[in-house]
Amino acid sequence: MKTIIHRANERGYNNIGWLKSYHSFSFASYYDPEKIHFGLLRVLNDDTVAPGMGFGTHPHDNMEIVSIPLSGELRHKDSTGREEVIKTNDVQIMSGGSGIAHSEYNNSREHEVKFLQVWVFPKERDIEPRYEQKTFFPEDRDNKFSVVVSPNREEGGVWINQDAFFSLGNFDAGETIEYSIKNKGNGVYVFVLNGEVEIATETLGTRDAIGINDVDTIIVKTNSKTELLLIDVPMN
Known part of the structure; x- marks a missing residue:
């Protein structure tokens, strides 16, 4: 058995006002050579987004991106034409594939949204970009x-x-x-x-x-x- 421990207080942290984000693995300006990935798990971000704020349109490719709202709602829009609201108890996945652009915003102007964003390296590269979400009770x-x-x-x-x-x-x-x-x-x-x-x-x-x-x-x-x-x- 091989184990690695990641304590909550040892995660990377970034606070830009509207976004507070804890990083279990190296991400953006946070870099730790001991925390690049766990196998094909590349990113686990624990995000809090202020009311009405969010991530403007930006691209991804060849990455499986899972979003799990913990409280509140996210509004998603992407270059495939999908526009959805992801709520607490929903799980969303987006396959970047050959290339996709999307935005994510807090759907509320009164309450924060808290969600996990998880990235996994894909099995097949350059597939057609795709989107799916489902509610789990x-x-x-x-x-x-x-x-x-x-x-x-x-x-x-x-x-x-x-x-x-x-x-x-x-x-x-x-x-x-x-x-x-x-x-x-x-x-x-x-x-x-x-x-x-x-x-x-x-x-x-x-x-x-x-x-x-x-x-x-x-x-x-x-x-x-x-x-x-x-x-x-x-x-x-």
Whole structure:
């Protein structure tokens, strides 16, 4: 078993007024040679956007980009003609493929929006750009992991152009959960949205994370009511 610990207070941080962003991996002006990626997981940004503000139109290519609103709403518009509102409990994926331009704005002029943006390197390059979003109800992940992003459409998650799986779970205190790695050669990155857990002899609190590879299963023990994001991703 190989592990890497990313503590919440050791993440990169950028505050430009309307945007407050914590970076689990090197991003923009934040650079740490020890935090470039975890396997094919390249970016995990924990963003807060002020009311009415957001990211103007900008391009992406050959990257799988997942947005997970934690509170509030994001308004998305892209060069494929899609214009959507992404709400709490939605998961959005955009395949940059051969090239796409998009904007993201807080859909409210009164409340902040908090969301995670996650980038994964693609399996196939230069595919046709694509967009998908879906709502996942919290009660469907009570004391279990629910797949929200998957390369297998039959699992019910939004489709990703990579052998990666994202799962969300809401757990009571005192639970023990065994998670089996989906594919041989994958590792798993566990991000604690809220609460406290024990994984691989480490105690992790809110916004802490652990990356684990060279194992077939992991055991998660919850010390409190806990919300988790689990990213099961190829290591190369």
